[in-house]
Amino acid sequence: MPQIKEQRILDYVLQNAVKGDPQSVVDAIDKYCSEKEWAMNVGNEKGLILDKIVSETNPSTALELGTYCGYSGVRIAQLLKPGACFLTVEKNPVHAAIAKQIFEFAGVQEKIKILEGSSEEIIPQLKSKHKVNTFDFIFIDHWSDRYTPDTKLLEECGLLKQGSVLLADNVIYPGAPDFLQYVRNCSRYECTNYPSHLEYMDKEDALEKAVFKG
Numbered sequence: 220m221p222q223i224k225e226q227r228i229l230d231y232v233l234q235n236a237v238k239g240d241p242q243s244v245v246d247a248i249d250k251y252c253s254e255k256e257w258a259m260n261v262g263n264e265k266g267l268i269l270d271k272i273v274s275e276t277n278p279s280t281a282l283e284l285g286t287y288c289g290y291s292g293v294r295i296a297q298l299l300k301p302g303a304c305f306l307t308v309e310k311n312p313v314h315a316a317i318a319k320q321i322f323e324f325a326g327v328q329e330k331i332k333i334l335e336g337s338s339e340e341i342i343p344q345l346k347s348k349h350k351v352n353t354f355d356f357i358f359i360d361h362w363s364d365r366y367t368p369d370t371k372l373l374e375e376c377g378l379l380k381q382g383s384v385l386l387a388d389n390v391i392y393p394g395a396p397d398f399l400q401y402v403r404n405c406s407r408y409e410c411t412n413y414p415s416h417l418e419y420m421d422k423e424d425a426l427e428k429a430v431f432k433g
């Protein structure tokens with residue numbers, strides 16, 4: 220019995236999903252986490268909203284803050300056009316290692332680059348070290364107390380352009396009140412709230428979309 224939950228999730232995927240089939244990986248993680256052990260994947264209900272917004276945005280460049288086991292990374296990657304650049308940032312090296320194996324099994328590893336470290340360290344390096352200009356789409360799913368400072372940091376580093384779409388998870392639970400306050404009261408963002416539920420639970424949650432107006 221693997222000692223940590225994330226390893227058990229990976230093992231379940233390796234034994235129950237189809238190699239090279241991203242949707243089977245997503246479905247296997249949802250099945251395990253709804254039937255066996257809860258985990259903080261965005262889940263299928265919020266995941267379908269994420270899919271819709273990624274498809275509508277059709278990004279050439281995408282960033283994810285908070286990779287965890289790679290569940291949302293697989294959902295996003297399978298929707299990206301060929302040649303799109305997708306970076307995902309994870310602070311926990313053990314989680315990053317699990318996500319790497321999930322991406323490889325799903326067959327999306329060529330589309331995703333995992334950057335290990337904290338957002339405040341990595342964001343200022345993105346232009347110089349990772350040859351990024353601006354991001355068309357950003358999925359924010361890391362510590363909720365970093366949502367606002369990192370949004371401001373993305374602005375300051377010139378990583379947002381007119382039309383950049385920010386999509387934040389967990390704005391109701393665990394909650395990101397200061398982030399909602401910031402983007403909803405800042406004239407530079409056009410906000411939309413997408414009510415949903417906490418992954419695998421009946422608790423209310425929501426995604427918030429904030430489009431940068433430049």
Ligand SMILES: O=C(NCCCCc1cc2cnccc2s1)c1cc(-c2ccc(F)cc2)cc(O)c1O
Nearest residue numbers: 259284285308309310336337338360361362389393
């Ligand atoms: O904490 C959550 N996600 C963040 C963990 C990532 C830590 C990182 C920090 C960092 C800094 N810099 C770069 C990369 C990164 S990654 C989270 C938590 C819940 C939840 C937890 C308990 C509960 F009872 C109910 C819901 C639900 C969710 O959907 C979540 O996403």
Ligand SMILES: [Mg+2]
Nearest residue numbers: 261360388389
């Ligand atoms: Mg989340």
